[in-house]
Amino acid sequence: MRQNPGRRTALLDAAIEVLARDGSRGLTFRAVDAEAAVPNGTTSNYFANRDDLLNQVTQRTRERLTPNPSDVETTMREPHDHKLVTRLLYDLLDRMRRDRSSYLAMFELRLEATRRPEVRALLIDVFRANLQDGIDFHLGASLPGDEITVVLLYLAMSGLLIDDLTVPEVLAPYPYDQLIADMVERILPPAP
Template sequence: MRQNPARRTALLDAAIEVLAREGSRGLTLRAVDTEAGVPTGTASNYFANRAQLLGQVLGRTRERLTPDPADMAETMAAPPDHALVRTLMRQLVERMRRERSVHLAMLELRLEATRRPELHTELARFSAEELESNVRFHLDAGLPGGRTGVVLLYLAMLGLIIDDLTVPDLLAPYPLDELIGTMVDRLLPDA
């Protein structure tokens, strides 16, 4: 396997774009080569097979969706209250909209995992780590609400994000800030 990290990252980004645009059925090593603009066969030098590629796409989505540490530090300078949680949720939606293809690729991976037990196992582990990391961040920051509230907020935001990605007109009549504010206030009671 090749070890050029920049090339590997470019191939993973290309795989994300293919997944988002073509779905999992369109994701082949050759399609990744074409999307990345590299010679045919390049992706097969980096990934033994499609399953390995899918597994590594998970890690790349985490990298692309992780907020910039400097931006996060600036945001977290605010008091740990409902207003800060609302800000964090708005920033999450903004990142989703900027990285739309990453979220669509993740939806495709979720669907693909229902048909591939090996991907299901990896996605379940990955998702559990992500959820636990989000819960731990929330609790360690002293934000309002307990573990269950954070999980409920995660589930509510996931639904909002999926609808915003796939049928945005559905939510158009409802002001986003109001939806987020109501979710935060109802799901995260003060201590």
């Protein structure tokens, strides 16, 4: 296997674009080569097989969707209250919209997981880690609420993100800013 990290990352980013645009069935080594504008056969030099590619795509989407630590540090200087939780969720929505392909690729991987146990096992690990990271961050920052609060916010935002990135017309009558603010106020315990 080739070891050029820059080329590997470019191929993974191309695979994310293919997955988001064409779905799981469209994700082939040839399609990734074409998207990355590299010679045919390049992807097969970097990934042992399709499962290896899917595994690494999953990890790459997680990297791409993780917030910039300096942005988080700046945001976390605000008072740790309902308003900050609302801001963090707005930032999440903005991040997903800016990297729509990564989120849609993850959605495609979820669908693939319903058909393939090895993909399912991988996604369980990744999504469990994502949720635990969210819980640890929330509780570690002494934000209002407990572990179940974070799980409920995760579930509510997951639904909002799926509709926003796939069928935004469904939520068009409802301003997102207000939806997220109401979500926080209704899920978090009352402010002291």
